[in-house]
Amino acid sequence: MDKASLIAEIKELKAKHDVLILAHYYxxxxxxxxxxxxxxxxxxxxxxxxxxxxxxxxxxxVFMAESVKILSPDKKVLVPDFNAGCSLVSGTPYDDFVAWRxxxxxxxxxxxxxxxxxxxxxxxxxxxxxNAEKIVQTIPTDRGILFGPDQNLGRFLEKKTGRKMLHxxxxxxxxxxxxxxxxxxxxxxxxxxxxxxxxxxxxxxxVHADYVGSTSGILNEIRTNKSTDKFxxxxxxxxxxxxxxxxxxxxxxxxxFEGHCQCNDxxxxxxxxxxxxxxxxxxxENEVSVDDQLLTKARVPLQRMMDISNDKPVSWPTxxxxxx
Ligand code: 13P
Ligand code: SF4
Numbered sequence: 001m002d003k004a005s006l007i008a009e010i011k012e013l014k015a016k017h018d019v020l021i022l023a024h025y026y027x028x029x030x031x032x033x034x035x036x037x038x039x040x041x042x043x044x045x046x047x048x049x050x051x052x053x054x055x056x057x058x059x060x061x062v063f064m065a066e067s068v069k070i071l072s073p074d075k076k077v078l079v080p081d082f083n084a085g086c087s088l089v090s091g092t093p094y095d096d097f098v099a100w101r102x103x104x105x106x107x108x109x110x111x112x113x114x115x116x117x118x119x120x121x122x123x124x125x126x127x128x129x130x131n132a133e134k135i136v137q138t139i140p141t142d143r144g145i146l147f148g149p150d151q152n153l154g155r156f157l158e159k160k161t162g163r164k165m166l167h168x169x170x171x172x173x174x175x176x177x178x179x180x181x182x183x184x185x186x187x188x189x190x191x192x193x194x195x196x197x198x199x200x201x202x203x204x205x206x207v208h209a210d211y212v213g214s215t216s217g218i219l220n221e222i223r224t225n226k227s228t229d230k231f232x233x234x235x236x237x238x239x240x241x242x243x244x245x246x247x248x249x250x251x252x253x254x255x256x257f258e259g260h261c262q263c264n265d266x267x268x269x270x271x272x273x274x275x276x277x278x279x280x281x282x283x284x285e286n287e288v289s290v291d292d293q294l295l296t297k298a299r300v301p302l303q304r305m306m307d308i309s310n311d312k313p314v315s316w317p318t319x320x321x322x323x324x
Contacts, residue, residue: 003030006274010034013281019078020053021277022068024060025215026238026269031059031277038242040216041067041113042128042309048072049306057280061086061268062288066117067126069288070298071306077288080276084268087173088114092149097168098122098323100146104166105320107144110135111301114172115149117290121297122323124316126305129153129199130214136161138308140316152176156199156206172200174266178234180204182256186232190253196221197234197255205234205255215239222247236266297323 001009011034014021022044023035032038037047041064048056048068055076058065061084069077097119101109111123112132120126127135136157139145147154148168152175158165178201187195187208196218197209206212211221215235222231223246233243234255243252257263280286290298307314 003274006278007034010274010278010281013278014057017055017281017284018053019055019057019281020051021057021059022047023058024064024238024269025219025242026236026266027059027272028238028270029241030274031272032238032241034277035059040128040130040214042130042214043216044068045071045113045128045302046306046309048075048077055284057277059272059277060084061266063089063114063116065288066290067113067120067302069290070117070120070295070302073290073295073299076284078280078284078286079288080273080280080286081271082286084271086114086268088112088149088170089116089119091170092116092119092168094118094122097148100148100168101320102322104144104146107146107166107320108139108316109146109148109320110139110165111148112150112153113302113305117294117298119149120301121294122320123301124304125308125314126301128214128305130216131305131309132157132199133160135305135308136163138314139163143316150200152202152206153199155203156212174236174264175200175234176202177257177261177263178202178205178255179258180208182258183208183232183234186253186256190230190232192228193230193232193251193253194221194225194228195232195234195255198236201234209234219243219246222250222252235264236269237264238266238269 021035049071109123145165147165149170151167
């Protein structure tokens with residue numbers, strides 16, 4: 001089937017089955033265009049929770065769809081490909097994470113949303129890159145913080161807020177590939193260009209950035225910062241679709257990598273495509289399921305994130321209780 005017919009059929013199936021499509025900014029432009037809403041990981045979780053839709057197809061990675069399911073257990077949440085994982089999720093085995101928690105029972109565990117449902121269930125609060133600073137500032141100052149699984153985001157937060165943290169040694173396999181040395185050279189060649197970076201990049205890259213923030217933060221900065229029309233962006237390729245749409249006249253350059261690879265495509269995000277979305281809407285299979293007990297436990301830290309983000313008061317557990 002050609003692309004135009006495929007898109008037309010997806011729209012028909014979506015209407016027929018009354019499915020809301022949510023897409024992350026790292027999806028291909030075609031997928032972003034047919035989605036009802038595009039956003040960063042916080043926005044997708046929030047939209048999934050607040051929408052009236054009974055069935056949601058999440059075009060992103062599986063932990064994002066799982067978060068929607070955990071926050072809205074009554075909704076049917078579909079994914080185009082269950083293999084759409086994340087190096088932060090696979091780099092955080094549950095048993096090792098629990099062992100880390102047991103070593104520091106008085107610390108609160110602040111866990112990035114890029115984690116499994118099991119790891120969320122033994123965490124105290126979840127964060128995304130767009131609300132992480134606010135969440136750190138809400139954690140009582142007499143409590144230690146265990147931050148995982150992204151050590152680069154954790155170190156960035158530590159620097160920004162002045163709060164000491166212990167870090168889980170995880171990283172995003174895509175964002176660590178940007179080259180600080182080549183970025184420095186690119187800045188020299190493009191005087192006046194503003195550098196925007198995702199906090200999953202290494203510190204050596206972040207020191208060259210004029211703005212560090214989530215995917216929606218980067219988009220907002222490009223939309224609103226009219227002091228220049230040249231930007232260098234250190235994050236995944238999918239977002240360039242929205243960036244260029246927001247500022248068609250601007251020159252938006254991808255930050256460079258070591259060597260000559262063009263490796264800023266997330267291999268997991270890019271597993272999704274129009275054919276798989278079409279198939280998922282035909283069969284309504286590929287439904288995310290989270291065991292009831294696990295879901296109940298994982299919802300506590302996720303809901304705490306939602307409450308803090310919405311300026312609601314929260315309470316904190318006094319100590320880590322080893323799971324049965
Ligand atoms: P955002 O929350 O900024 O969209 O980031 C998600 C992600 O996976 C970045 O690699
Ligand atoms: Fe995970 Fe990195 Fe892909 Fe984001 S870009 S989903 S952090 S592997």
